[in-house]
Amino acid sequence: MTLAALELARDEGRIAPFPADQSPLVIRELTVSYGDKPAVFSLDAAIEPESMTAIVGPNGAGKSTLLKAALGIVPRLSGRILVFGQPISQSMHRIAYVPQRASVDWDFPTRVIDVVLMGLYRELGFLRPVRRHHRERALACLDRVGMADFATRQIGQLSGGQQQRVFLARALAQNAELYLLDEPLAGVDAATEKAVIDVLKTLKVEHRTVVCVHHDLATVGDYFDNVLLINGRKIAEGPVTTTFTAENLQKTYGGRLATAHIDELKLPAAS
Amino acid sequence: MGAEFVQLSLTPLLIGIFAAIACALPGNFLLLRRQALIGDTISHVVLPGIVVAFLVTGTVSTWPMLVGAAAAAVVAVVLIEIIKRVGRIEPGAAMGVVFTSLFAAGVLLLEQSDTSGVHLDVEHALYGNLESLIWFTAEDWSSLTDPRALAGLPPELFRMVAVALGVSFLTVVFWRPLKLSTFDEGFAGAVGIPTTAIGLGLVITAAVAAVAAFDAVGSIIVIAMFICPPAAARLMTNRLERQVLWSVAFAVLSAALGYVLAGYGPLWLGGEHAVSAAGMIATVSGIILALACLFAPHRARVGAPKGT
Amino acid sequence: MFAPFLDALLLQAGYNAGLVTVGAALLGIAGGSGGTFLFLRKRSLVSDGMAHATLPGVGLAFMVMVALGGDGRSLPGLLLGSALSATLGLLAIEWIVSRTRLAEDAAIGAVLSVFFGFGIVLLTIIQTMSGGYQAGLEGFLLGSTAGMLFQDALLIAIGGGLIVGLVFVLRRPMTLVAFDTEFAAAAGIGVRRIDLAMMGLVMAVTVIGLKLVGLILVVAMLIIPPVTARLWTERTERVVLVGGAFGGVSGYVGAALSASAPNLPTGPIIVLVAFALFACSLLFAPGRGVLAAVIRHRRFQWQVHRRQGLLALAREEPILDPLTLSVLRKEGLIRQDAVVSEKGRAAAAKALLDERRWAIARQRSEDGSLDSHWDGLTPIESVLTHDEIAEIDRQIGPPAAVR
Numbered sequence: 001m002t003l004a005a006l007e008l009a010r011d012e013g014r015i016a017p018f019p020a021d022q023s024p025l026v027i028r029e030l031t032v033s034y035g036d037k038p039a040v041f042s043l044d045a046a047i048e049p050e051s052m053t054a055i056v057g058p059n060g061a062g063k064s065t066l067l068k069a070a071l072g073i074v075p076r077l078s079g080r081i082l083v084f085g086q087p088i089s090q091s092m093h094r095i096a097y098v099p100q101r102a103s104v105d106w107d108f109p110t111r112v113i114d115v116v117l118m119g120l121y122r123e124l125g126f127l128r129p130v131r132r133h134h135r136e137r138a139l140a141c142l143d144r145v146g147m148a149d150f151a152t153r154q155i156g157q158l159s160g161g162q163q164q165r166v167f168l169a170r171a172l173a174q175n176a177e178l179y180l181l182d183e184p185l186a187g188v189d190a191a192t193e194k195a196v197i198d199v200l201k202t203l204k205v206e207h208r209t210v211v212c213v214h215h216d217l218a219t220v221g222d223y224f225d226n227v228l229l230i231n232g233r234k235i236a237e238g239p240v241t242t243t244f245t246a247e248n249l250q251k252t253y254g255g256r257l258a259t260a261h262i263d264e265l266k267l268p269a270a271s
Numbered sequence: 272m273g274a275e276f277v278q279l280s281l282t283p284l285l286i287g288i289f290a291a292i293a294c295a296l297p298g299n300f301l302l303l304r305r306q307a308l309i310g311d312t313i314s315h316v317v318l319p320g321i322v323v324a325f326l327v328t329g330t331v332s333t334w335p336m337l338v339g340a341a342a343a344a345v346v347a348v349v350l351i352e353i354i355k356r357v358g359r360i361e362p363g364a365a366m367g368v369v370f371t372s373l374f375a376a377g378v379l380l381l382e383q384s385d386t387s388g389v390h391l392d393v394e395h396a397l398y399g400n401l402e403s404l405i406w407f408t409a410e411d412w413s414s415l416t417d418p419r420a421l422a423g424l425p426p427e428l429f430r431m432v433a434v435a436l437g438v439s440f441l442t443v444v445f446w447r448p449l450k451l452s453t454f455d456e457g458f459a460g461a462v463g464i465p466t467t468a469i470g471l472g473l474v475i476t477a478a479v480a481a482v483a484a485f486d487a488v489g490s491i492i493v494i495a496m497f498i499c500p501p502a503a504a505r506l507m508t509n510r511l512e513r514q515v516l517w518s519v520a521f522a523v524l525s526a527a528l529g530y531v532l533a534g535y536g537p538l539w540l541g542g543e544h545a546v547s548a549a550g551m552i553a554t555v556s557g558i559i560l561a562l563a564c565l566f567a568p569h570r571a572r573v574g575a576p577k578g579t
Numbered sequence: 580m581f582a583p584f585l586d587a588l589l590l591q592a593g594y595n596a597g598l599v600t601v602g603a604a605l606l607g608i609a610g611g612s613g614g615t616f617l618f619l620r621k622r623s624l625v626s627d628g629m630a631h632a633t634l635p636g637v638g639l640a641f642m643v644m645v646a647l648g649g650d651g652r653s654l655p656g657l658l659l660g661s662a663l664s665a666t667l668g669l670l671a672i673e674w675i676v677s678r679t680r681l682a683e684d685a686a687i688g689a690v691l692s693v694f695f696g697f698g699i700v701l702l703t704i705i706q707t708m709s710g711g712y713q714a715g716l717e718g719f720l721l722g723s724t725a726g727m728l729f730q731d732a733l734l735i736a737i738g739g740g741l742i743v744g745l746v747f748v749l750r751r752p753m754t755l756v757a758f759d760t761e762f763a764a765a766a767g768i769g770v771r772r773i774d775l776a777m778m779g780l781v782m783a784v785t786v787i788g789l790k791l792v793g794l795i796l797v798v799a800m801l802i803i804p805p806v807t808a809r810l811w812t813e814r815t816e817r818v819v820l821v822g823g824a825f826g827g828v829s830g831y832v833g834a835a836l837s838a839s840a841p842n843l844p845t846g847p848i849i850v851l852v853a854f855a856l857f858a859c860s861l862l863f864a865p866g867r868g869v870l871a872a873v874i875r876h877r878r879f880q881w882q883v884h885r886r887q888g889l890l891a892l893a894r895e896e897p898i899l900d901p902l903t904l905s906v907l908r909k910e911g912l913i914r915q916d917a918v919v920s921e922k923g924r925a926a927a928a929k930a931l932l933d934e935r936r937w938a939i940a941r942q943r944s945e946d947g948s949l950d951s952h953w954d955g956l957t958p959i960e961s962v963l964t965h966d967e968i969a970e971i972d973r974q975i976g977p978p979a980a981v982r
Contacts, residue, residue, distance in 0.1 A: 029887055029900060036879050041955040042887045073460035077880055078887065078900055097461035104455045107572055107680060108303060109511045118451050121462045126444055154509040156572075174462070233955060254941050307685040308624055311692075315795075354806075358867045363684070364623040364806050371799035372854035375847035378721060382842045393721060398699055491699060495692035502685045533700070544707035546700045553696020560689055564679050572680035 022049055022085070024094075024178040024209040025070060030079035032062070032069045038077070039065040041233045047178075047226075050207050052200060054214040054224040054240075058253050061231045063213040064100065067180050071097055083178065093122055096176035098167050100183050106156050112166050113138055113151040119173030141172040144202075146195050161192030168196055179203060181212045185219075197223055217265055220244055274411040282406045282428050284530050287492070287552060289428075289435040290484035291522035294496035296442050297477040299515050302501045303453050308366055309348070309474060310497030313481045314490040315370040316343040318396050319377030321482065326384055333430060337482055344478030347373055348471065399489025401530070401548045404428070427487045434483035441476055442515070449473065450511055488549050495553035496522055503560040506567035525556035587835035596838040598732040599724050599791070603834035603849060604827045605739025606788055610797075611804030611826020612746045613780040615819045618805040619757035620777070625672060627798045628687040630785045632668025633661035634698025634794060637719050641705055652715065654731045658786045661719075661794075665782050668694050722793035722846035724837070731790060738787040742780065743823075749776055750819060758815050791834075792846035800826060803853040810857075810864040829853035881906055882956050886930060888912070892919055893931035932975075933959055939971045 025047040032040045040062040047053050055063045068074040070081050072088040083091035096119070116138040117130060124130065142148045145165040150158065158166065164184055171179060179200070185193050200210050200223075214220060220227055220240060227244045229235040229252040236248045246265075294310075301309050317340045324339025325331055347369050354365040378393055408414070408423025415421070442449075452459035452466045459466050481493045504517035529552030534545045564570060590597035617623055640660025645651040668690045675686035702716055715723075746753075755763040756773045764770050781801060788797035804826035808818045833849030862869050880902075888903040889912065898904055898917075907913045912923030919927070936959045952962045959968060 029891075029903075031883050031887070033879065033883075036875055038883065038954050038956070041883075042890070068457065071461045073457060077883055078902065080899070092461070092463050095461065097458060099455060099457040099461075103457055105303075108454045109505065109509045109514050110450075110454065111510065114510075115454075118455070118458070121447060121451060121464070124447065126447055156509070170458075232953065251938075251942065302685055305682055305684055307682075307688045308627075311627070311688050353869070354861065357869050357872050358806070358810055358861055358864075360806050360809060361618075361621045361623075363621065364618050364802055367623050367627060367798055367802035368806050368854070368857060371796055371802065371850055372857075375796055375799065375850035375854070378844060378847040379851065382844055382847075394717060397720065491692060491696045494688065495696055498685055498688035498692060502681050502689055505681065506679060537704075542704075542707075544703075547703040550696040550699030550703065553692050554700055557689065557693025557696070560693070564675055564681075570679045 023047055023082075024049055024084055025211065026082040026085075027066075027070065028080050028082075030066070030069055030081070031077040032065050032074055033077050034065075038232065040069065040230070043079070043230065043234050045228055045234060045237055047209060047211055049209055050204060051225040052204055052210045052212070052223065053226040053228055054212050054220050055228045055230060056214055056217065056220060056244075056252070057230040057235075061252075063230065064182050066230065067097075067182050067211070067213060070180065071095065094177045096171040096174035096179045098171045098179070098181040098184055101160065101163050101167065101186070106158070106163060108155065110155055111151070112142065112147065112153050112155055112158070115155060115166055116141055116151075116169045116173050119170040122174070138169075138173055141169040142166070144172055144199055145169045159189070161188040164188050164192055165195060168199060172199070177208055179208060179210045181210070183213050183215060185212075186215055217249070221265075274409075277406065277411055277414060278409045279405050280530070280534060281409070282425055283401045283404045283548065284527060286404055286425075286428050286431050286487050287401055287526040287530050287548065288523050289431040290488045290492060291496045291500070291526040291552070292519055293431070293435040293438045293480040294477075294484055294493055295500040295518045295522035296438050296515065297473055297480060298497040299501040299504070299511075299518050300449055300453055300473055301477065301497060302505060303511075304470075304473075307498050307502075308363070310477060310481075311494055312347055312351070312366050312370040313344050313474070313478050314485065314493040314497070315374040316340075316347045316377075317478070317482050317485050317490060317493075318393070319343055319373045319380065321396075321485075322377050322380045322384070326380065333426075333486070336486065337479060340482035340485070341475050341478045343373065344474055344481075345471070348474050395489070396485065397489050397491060398547055399485070399487055399492065399549045401488045402534075402545065404487060430483055431487055434480055438476060438480050441472075445469070445472070488552075491553050492526075492549045495556045496525070499553075499556035499560045500525060503556075503563035503567070506563040506570040509569050521556070521559050525559060526552050529553070529555040583839035584836060587838040588832070593838075595727060595729060595732050596724075596834075598729075598736050599727065599845070600831060600834040600838065602732060602735035602739050603791055603830035603845070605736060605743055605830070606784065606791060607800060607804070607826035607828070607830025607833075607849070607853075608823045609739055609742035609746060609780075609826070610784045610788065610800030611808070611829075612750075612819045612823035613742065613777075613784055614801030614826075615805040615808065615815075615822040616753045616757045616777045617781055617801060618809070619815065619818070620774075622683075623802045623805075624684070624687050624798075625669070625778075626781050626785065626801045628672055628691045629665040629668050629782060630794045630797050631691040631698075632671075632694035633665045633785065633789060634695055634719070635701055636660035636662065636664025636667075637716055637789075638698055638701030638705060639664070641716060642701070642708070645708070654728075654734055654790065657716075657719075658734075658789065661789055662782055662786050664694065665785060669778060669782075718793075719789050720793050720795055721844060722789070722791050722796070724791060724834075724845045727790070735787055735791055738783070742783050742787065745780060745783070746819075746823070749773070749780075750816075753777060754815050754819065792849055796846045796850050799850040799853060800830070803850070803857050804829060807853070807857040807860045810860045810867045813866070825853065825856050829856060879956075885910065885912075886955060889923075889927045889930035890934065892923060893927040935975050936968060936971050939974050940967075943971075 023046045027043060027045045030040055030043045031038055055066060057063055065074060069076050081088050084094055117134065120134055139148055139151060142151055145168050147162060147165050147169060150162065168184060184196050203210055221244060224240055226238060227240050228237045229248055231252050235252045236243050298310060301307055320340035320343025321336045324335040328335040350369045351365045354360050354368060355362055381393060404425045404427050406424055408420040410420065448464045448469055452464050452469045456466050484493050500518040500521035503521050504514045507517045508514050530548050532555065533548040533551035537544060537546055587596060587600065590600060617626060637657050637660055640657050641651045644653060644656050671690045672686045675681055676683050705716060752768050752773050755766065755768060756770055760770055784801055785797050788800055792800060805818060805822040807825045808821035811821055812818055829849055829852045833852040834845055837843040837845040837848040865871055884903040884906040888898055888907045891898045904917065907923065908915065911920055912926055913919055937953060940959060940963060941953060
């Protein structure tokens, strides 16, 4: 029934032109509210498989809320989420999640490698012992983000960029098909930004799908294939080349984004 | 001192130690979740829980009291959540409203009901009666192998050992989800850990530990053991595994040293009477924490606090 | 039961009881208004730490007074001792927070339990000290008004009055500091001094309340009335006033109730009266009450589903959500067989028009000031004037009919 409805929606041209059951993430009529203000209102979106998508919008536009709702960790007022064509409860193991760095207490008494091992939770469960091959995998993930030398450090000693890389390593350890990242490039140094983007691009080559909440308009075009512009509701979604236009940005940010600033981005002119 | 020690001091000492361990273990997680004062709340609401259980069943027996206290803890936590969410009141004040009111209700119920025939009053609830839990049937160390003497061990000892073992067992079994959801609740939810249930389970475990300890040693020890040993342990190490072990060591040390000082300290100083063991155990745990604040290797903060 | 209560309410239950009732009311006002500042600074539970930290001071003061050959039970002396040890407790909390990685809640809990435990040790020493001599210091744990001396009742009444006066004098600078610390500092108010005054006030309420309510429950007088007041108003000055009023009523009614029958301990009764006021407020307060929140949430959910359903109708999209369908059905916007009704068609056209108007309005808005209203539910008529809408409509052109 659900799939049939999605087919119907696709026939109407409302959903991207790839089979709905293959989209890693389909969001339909999603509304989430904190109190009486909707943070996300009646939002539809579908993520293209094996692509990199940026979720872009002003502060308080509901970007993080959208990710959390997709993961099922905030309650929704209405709407439904399909991950690889299935309800989230049956497809959780196919998603990896990188929360915002500031959402945890970095004074927590634990080491870098222990944080990465948390990514293996689904495998390890409650009591299965951590064996050498688990540790080696965690180390390999740290190595991919250039943090292997820090494995036994206390997490409080890391810089902001290093913390971000550890979070990314933990998501790599989850070995998922869909990666949801919340502001992975916010407040990090240039070296970390490059390391993170390199890893994300590799993920795409490995036929995985990446969705990032992203705040830096200047780099959207360089880093991502698709963009989802939201401000409480969806403004536009599609390939960066056709969707990330001055007109759509003006719509997303209202009058807040100075026209001069948009000009600096050297976007394709509004049609 | 052999015979006298076995008869008068061995069992209270052991009960004190196991009570301290049972409270310190969940205390570690409450501390890291910035919920240290949930321990304070629990130890206050244990009183109304026990009184209601007594009024319903008419007897002072273990199981109804455990259930009553755990239920009171759950009621308190749910009330705090409602006040926080619906009334949009900050957590500390919400806690303050709930535990004072429930404690007041407990005192009132106690005053209004006829508890003269049973061992239930506010002062007992605060101090406990650790000193009175002696081993009547023991004669000396050989009683440890004498089945008849062992049969006379105070039942509180078995209860406390069982609860301490139970809490340790739960801590080991739920170690990973507990640690993960304490560190990063969002990620824990995203890998399928029921974070709300884990949080509630922690509070219920703490409540069960509190009521078992409360029965034997009073609520002062309960609050002190929830907070002081884990807090001192946090300053000793940067790994949760070691922190928990340190906290158990500090809890055992507080209980043993506190009991001995309370019982024999005044005699050494020329006094005639022992002082409150419960109060002394809390005092010793405070001295340990003060020393940790002054000298522990990891006493200063390194990481940025949450939300910055 | 009722007649004695009325007597007590009218202060006819004896001179001492009357004085205690007045003292409780004054203490309630002082606690309710003074506690507001602590609550707004999000430090309510510091008072719990301070209250428990009074116990060793009471014990030591007793021992010192006995050692000096005094009675040991003199209330002013005991209260002085309790104030000193509460200060020490407060300093210990601040020292732990500033010197170590431990957070304030852990510091409060540690100070609370350790000071209290040490106080109990002192009490047991006192119990044995002078050969079965009953000091009656246990009365400080839960308060006791039974057999209270006249001068003690007078001390409570005068103390309560003085604190109320102090709150009145300091209310402006304290409100400023509690509301916006940085602004207050910029306005030339010594924030540190005002914070100290606030803590002094909290200490005074705690100490004066010891004999009446007891050290375990006295924090309730500092926490419950301000929280209750906060449920009713959003303005700081009013929270202070309303908090004082709730505190005063709790103290007065509680003390009177307690005086009217045996086995009604004063402290717990005052706390429970305060809680009853709080519980009623939490249920029925207009903004932050449970009832209001439930109604609001229902209405909000209904509106969201109605709007989503109407837009789906207008765009001829399938409606999947069962709740949306049921909302549309109940409003008569679609028929039982899910076919759009006449009324539904009109409403859908209206919703679609509203959407289009919003799209244009947002493009035209230069400063983004409209964005905060753009939540998908606010009709544009409530934000823009008639003329502005007419202007937008000219841009849209004639409305499209909804089939």
